[in-house]
Amino acid sequence: MAAREKLNDLLMDVFLLDDGELGDELRRADLDTWDSLGTVSLAVGVEEVFGYHMTPEEATGLESVGGLVALLRTKGIEIE
Amino acid sequence: MRPERLDVDSMPEALLPPVVTWASSAVASAVRAELGLEPTDPGPLPSGARTLVVCGGGTLIDRAKATAKRRPEPVRVVAVPTLWGAGAEASPVIVLNGSDGVKEIAIDDAFLPDARVVWPEPSATAPTALRRAGAGDVWAHTLEALISPLAGDSIREDAAALVHELLPLTPGGEHATTWLDLSARACALQSRASVGLAHGIAHQLEGPLGIGHARVVAAVLPSVFALAVAEAPRWEDVAAAHELDAERIAARLAQLADPEDLSAIRAALSEYWRAILRDPMTRTNGFLVRPAHLDAFSGVAA
Numbered sequence: 001m002a003a004r005e006k007l008n009d010l011l012m013d014v015f016l017l018d019d020g021e022l023g024d025e026l027r028r029a030d031l032d033t034w035d036s037l038g039t040v041s042l043a044v045g046v047e048e049v050f051g052y053h054m055t056p057e058e059a060t061g062l063e064s065v066g067g068l069v070a071l072l073r074t075k076g077i078e079i080e
Numbered sequence: 081m082r083p084e085r086l087d088v089d090s091m092p093e094a095l096l097p098p099v100v101t102w103a104s105s106a107v108a109s110a111v112r113a114e115l116g117l118e119p120t121d122p123g124p125l126p127s128g129a130r131t132l133v134v135c136g137g138g139t140l141i142d143r144a145k146a147t148a149k150r151r152p153e154p155v156r157v158v159a160v161p162t163l164w165g166a167g168a169e170a171s172p173v174i175v176l177n178g179s180d181g182v183k184e185i186a187i188d189d190a191f192l193p194d195a196r197v198v199w200p201e202p203s204a205t206a207p208t209a210l211r212r213a214g215a216g217d218v219w220a221h222t223l224e225a226l227i228s229p230l231a232g233d234s235i236r237e238d239a240a241a242l243v244h245e246l247l248p249l250t251p252g253g254e255h256a257t258t259w260l261d262l263s264a265r266a267c268a269l270q271s272r273a274s275v276g277l278a279h280g281i282a283h284q285l286e287g288p289l290g291i292g293h294a295r296v297v298a299a300v301l302p303s304v305f306a307l308a309v310a311e312a313p314r315w316e317d318v319a320a321a322h323e324l325d326a327e328r329i330a331a332r333l334a335q336l337a338d339p340e341d342l343s344a345i346r347a348a349l350s351e352y353w354r355a356i357l358r359d360p361m362t363r364t365n366g367f368l369v370r371p372a373h374l375d376a377f378s379g380v381a382a
Contacts, residue, residue, distance in 0.1 A: 013370040016357060037363035044229045045368035047313040 003050075003079045007072075010045045011065065014038060024066035036060075042068075050077050082268060083159070083170055084195040085261075088115065094158050094195045096130040102144055104136035107162050107202050111135050114201065115160075122147075131156040135199070138166025138293075142174040145191045159193040162202040164259040165214030165294045167221060167267020169196035183283070185360075187271070196264060200256035209295075209338055212252030215259065216298025216336040219246060221266035223305060223329075224276035227312045227366030231273040239269055240322030247328060251298075251335050277369050278304045280362030281345075284352045289344055298336040299345050303377050305333055311367035349377050 001009075008022050015033040028034045034042075043059040046052055046068075052075050062068050069079045086094055103111040103119035111117050117133055122143060125132060132155050134144035141159050145168070148155040159169035168174075172192045176184040203211065225231055226239035242265055249255055249262075281304075282296035289296070309315055309326045319326060349356075353374045356362055362369050 010368075013368060016354070016371075033358070037360055040229050041363045041365075041368055044313070044366070048311065048368055051313075053313075 003077065006049050007069070007079055010042075010049050014041045014045050022065070024069055025064065027064045028062065046072075052077060083193045083264075085264075086158075086195050086197045088197060088199045091115070091133075091158065091160075091195075091197050094131075094156070094197075095133065096156055098126070098129050099131045099133060100125055100129045100155075101133045102136065102140060103134075104140055104162060107135050110202065115199075125151065125155060129155050131158060133158045133160065135160040135202075136162055138168040138175075139177070141166070141168035141193070142176060145193060146174050146176060146186075149188075149190050154190070156195075157193040158195045158197060160197040160199050161260060161263070162199070163206050163210060163214045164203060164256075164263035165217035167218075167263050167270070169193055169267075170264035171267045171271045173271055198257055198260050200260065203256040203260060204254075208252050210252075211259075212336055213292065213294035213298040213338070214263070215249075215251035216301050216333075217294040218259065218263045218266045219251075219333060219336065220278045220297045220301050220304075221270040221275065222246065223301075223308070224278065224366065225266070225269040225273040226318060227308055227314055228273035228276065228364060229366060230364055235269055235273045236318055237322070238265070239273075240318070240324060242266055242269070243322075243324055243329065247332060251332065274364035275361045276304070276365035277307070277356075277362050280356050280359035280365070280369070281349070283359050283361050284355045285345060285348055288352070289348055291341055291344060295338060295341050296345060299338060299341040300377070301336060302330065302333040305330060307373060307376050308366055313367065315366075346377060350374060 011017060011022060015031050015038060039059050043054045046054055050072060058071060072079055101111065101117040101119045102122045108119045111119055125147060132144050132148045134141050134157065145157055148157045161169045172189045173187050174191050178184055222239050222242045225235055242262060245262060278297045278301050281300050282293050286293045286296050357369060357371065
């Protein structure tokens with residue numbers, strides 16, 4: 001499975017989204033499920049799927065899906 | 081900060097008069113006969129009260145904590161759990177059942193009881209099924225803390241030590257004093273690391289199904305633990321670091337569940353699964369709980 005597909009599956013499961021809602025422009029402020037607990041779930045999911053353990057500062061500093069993609073890229077995880 | 085641990089014999093030293101006593105109906109007569117205290121109906125405390133002794137389960141103890149500690153001049157709380165599991169006597173968390181069916185959850189160190197009393201007799205004579213379910217809650221607090229994403233090394237070390245102490249004990253078996261002490265320690269861990277999927281399921285199902293919290297937790301914990309071993313990113317490392325044997329733990333957990341509870345829970349899981357996924361307790365689980373994980377419970381019924 002491609003990295004983008006893995007990321008989309010992860011986001012759908014963490015934030016309980018449908019396919020159509022996904023995109024790098026999706027912001028934390030747009031989702032009621034991207035709250036502090038959603039941030040915890042996202043960090044757990046990123047570690048499961050990509051093997052990268054986000055620091056609390058990285059996880060709480062994310063403001064959008066694009067921000068997550070950019071963070072993962074800096075860790076050598078390329079999301080097409 | 082932990083509540084002072086007292087035995088029944090040393091409890092009177094902790095009671096600053098005037099003392100008010102609340103007791104669940106199951107132990108009211110024993111409270112009179114063995115503790116020498118006169119229970120009154122739970123409600124507003126009389127002005128001037130300085131100590132509230134509460135003998136019962138987690139629900140009554142949490143109500144006592146809220147009542148006593150929310151007063152302008154807080155009253156001492158001496159908590160006497162009548163069974164292990166909930167651990168309310170050692171927790172800064174309160175869970176209150178609202179009249180509208182919605183639970184109020186609050187966390188504050190101010191809610192910690194001032195003392196917890198180990199009174200093994202009521203636990204020792206409780207029905208085996210309740211003792212076993214309470215053991216499930218102790219196990220769940222321990223295992224969910226062990227792999228919690230909010231836990232640091234110190235919490236994991238404490239949780240792993242608890243696992244080693246729990247393993248030799250038959251769930252619901254003898255050793256009431258030991259179970260009460262382990263229950264308090266497990267709950268103290270839970271208050272620092274939160275809980276996970278087993279509690280998220282219980283939170284959503286215990287009301288609609290009319291099955292007590294500990295019974296739901298005990299019923300689903302074997303499946304939740306199996307998922308954790310397969311999915312939790314840190315299980316392998318934690319298990320290796322603390323010499324934890326998943327098969328041995330699973331064998332103990334398999335002794336927890338009541339077959340009738342299992343059937344009722346399985347029948348309801350699919351209807352409530354989305355609410356379970358959104359439950360705050362599920363969202364601090366040690367692995368990401370996904371919609372597809374519902375399938376893992378298909379064999380949960382006996």
